[in-house]
Amino acid sequence: VRQQLSVNGRTVDVDVTGLMPLSTVLRDQLGLIATKVACGRGECGACTVLVDGRARMSCTTPAALVRGPVWTSEGLAEESRDLREEFADRGAFQCGFCTPGQVVSAVALLREGIADGNEDERRRQVRHRMSGNICRCTGYQAIVDAVCTVSARRAEGSR
Numbered sequence: 001v002r003q004q005l006s007v008n009g010r011t012v013d014v015d016v017t018g019l020m021p022l023s024t025v026l027r028d029q030l031g032l033i034a035t036k037v038a039c040g041r042g043e044c045g046a047c048t049v050l051v052d053g054r055a056r057m058s059c060t061t062p063a064a065l066v067r068g069p070v071w072t073s074e075g076l077a078e079e080s081r082d083l084r085e086e087f088a089d090r091g092a093f094q095c096g097f098c099t100p101g102q103v104v105s106a107v108a109l110l111r112e113g114i115a116d117g118n119e120d121e122r123r124r125q126v127r128h129r130m131s132g133n134i135c136r137c138t139g140y141q142a143i144v145d146a147v148c149t150v151s152a153r154r155a156e157g158s159r
């Protein structure tokens with residue numbers, strides 16, 4: 001069935017059958033391969049994209065049910081520039097397979113904002129809100145450090 005989606009700010013025509021996952025449409029029909037598929041069953045967060053501004057696992061989101069704009073890691077490149085630089089500076093990835101999903105989740109989290117002030121509370125919130133993004137390589141410390149640093153810097157910049 002032909003269907004229109006809004007992806008990274010563009011309206012696109014895609015071909016959707018049955019419960020075809022959004023991740024399949026993004027990768028196979030639109031060539032947006034930054035969205036990774038690892039577990040394929042909603043457990044690891046590698047496939048995270050924004051749907052209507054909220055972080056969603058695209059491997060378990062049927063494309064036919066998507067309403068509202070979809071943003072992938074590619075489309076969020078500009079908004080996530082400081083995050084990606086901080087990930088790189090801190091070595092917050094090794095194989096990098098989970099990284100696009102981590103960055104998309106962090107973009108959503110940073111848009112909503114983190115309760116200001118106490119550094120421990122900031123870390124707790126980042127850990128909690130990114131707990132759906134599994135990384136096999138890093139032990140998470142550098143990922144949490146990177147997101148906390150960007151969060152604090154943006155909060156500082158907006159004052």
Ligand code: FES
Pocket residue numbers: 036037038039040041042043044045046047048057058059060
């Ligand atoms: S690939 Fe979608 S949650 Fe793991």
Ligand code: FES
Pocket residue numbers: 092093094095096097098099134135136137138
């Ligand atoms: S960097 Fe390898 S899974 Fe996260």
